[in-house]
Amino acid sequence: MSRNTNLEEILFPVKLCDIFYDGGPSDPTGDPSCETTEEWRISIPGYRAVVNALTGEPLAVVSKNYRLVTNQEAFLLGEQCFKAVFDAVDTSEMEIFNIITPKQKSFCHVDIVHKHYALNIWAQEIWLPFIRLTNSYNRTRALHFTLGFCRKLCDNGVIFESETIEFRFFHTKDMIPKGEFEIGFHHLKELETAFIDQMTLLKAFHVPENLVLPLACQALGLKFDLRATDHQKREKEHHKFDILKEGIQALTERYFSQLGENGYALLNIVSDYASRPFGAPLQSMRINVFQKRTGSWIGSFTRAIRASDFNISTYLGPYLDYSL
Template sequence: MKGGITKEVFEEAEKQLQKLFFDVEFRKLMVCDSEGIFPVKNFKALVRKGTDKVFSVVSPEYTLITNNYAIKIGREIFSKLFNVNDVEKIRPYFVRYPETYSYCQIKLVHEDVNFNVFEQDTWLPFIYIANSYNKQFALNYEVGFVRSLCLNGVVFDKEIISIRLPHNQINKLNLENLRFDMYDQLKSNFINNIRKLRDFKVENKFVMPLVCKIFSLNFKSVNEHKNDDSFNSTSAEIKANNDEVKLNELKYVVNNLTNKYFREIGDNAYAVFNIVTDLVSNEQEGFRLLKKFNSISNSLLSQPGKWFEEFSEKISSPTFRLEDYLKNDN
């Protein structure tokens, strides 16, 4: 998904979104033994209507939230937070789901709600939505910013909007308790921090170490693989060699992004910020490689935002040295 937020991006996202609007229903669970078929008490199956596809087995307390309803609430949050009346123009630009359709991740924007950080460097606020039928995700809403030019997005600042409710707690959803008055402060902090990052020089040789630190990537040696119960000496060496191949592939992706953003933005921390947000926003291959060394994909998505705020604060200190920062495990 390259080339920024365009008409084609919106059209493709809307096309993908429509695939998520299928009906689901609950069905009774039955067990079969030598004496016959019996109903299972206190549990039911969530099934795609018209098929035998079972998404999950749930308790009576489970409340069904359809993808359609999750997006309706997302648009309402966007409207309240950014004071938007033409709700029909709040549109998805990002839609992700697996082949099973068991969960989805969606980002909504409004083209007219945007701001410039630098000349021809436009950012838009978005609402991130996660919903699932297989219990992989709780119903989740967060606020973030996306760079219009390249679709690099970042989610952060959970004090503004952060709703995360398991489907057995949906009755606790109350939009009136949300902080809809903090957007201007969030935007101001975001712009100030980006300017700090742009003014902080970063040499090419430090980019890959920064990527590893930002995403908490874990690389195991042959001996460490041998300590895993599932590996003998031979398989441990194979595993370690495979890790080295994947690491080199990740280095190649990062190097290409470094060349791109250093050329476009300059050799600074703002370029690094774009590299890491690109990895989790657009680079499917890069994201797959990141997951190789950090299997918690939700953590990968949130790490750029955490680093953005932390690093912006640290480089404000006159004693800050990048080499020391990279050596520090904290």
């Protein structure tokens, strides 16, 4: 899956339209002597439709107090967020890194990077910090901004959900809150220091090849009912598991040969799948979820392996069933 940087693709005009239903051939006055067969429409009070103004395609049904925020408005706020995160005077160094959106364009994630801002790990691994702008027209996502890192070499991304920028706008509000962005972390440099520390710890931790699959499943929150009593369900679960196993094995071979049999290679296996979730339904909807889970897993796993009594079998628990 190649990166999409075409911002114009999501900047189409949208509008709110009243909703009606067809009353059919009848007399709206209720007079039985009236013989009219003219069709008439009844307005649905309290609701409107969000419509793609170019195609006429409805994107969602919303309540009357819904505050429509266009992707154009959201992007302008993203520019303000960029200034706050990267301590920039202007946005001349801002660059679109990737856009994630479904075919209908009912929501979008826009990843923004600084052209000249990179994190160098061990003088050979380059990671880019990015801001993810999220907006939707179907009520599934509030307008918000999160911070993540992406490995430049292969575009493997993670989202640090716990480090969310403290700006979230629910579409039921009347106005976008005024004022400056409040950053959920003190300084980007502090987060970079913590990230490098985690990467160093992961690289020093040996990962047995037969445990990569259960560790990846645990990191991504993937579970399979391989012992389901229903035969058809059990077959479906094994089919999904086999697709994942084959893909993870291929990623393991690639990253273990490049990076060694360690936790840093494991992170790249997990973040690669998170950024390109093969076999997952509704891929564009799953990328953000998987990248957030990857970010959360980095913190929980590195905290666990720091403990002197860490036992990987105990840590995996029921996920050991997925061992190769």
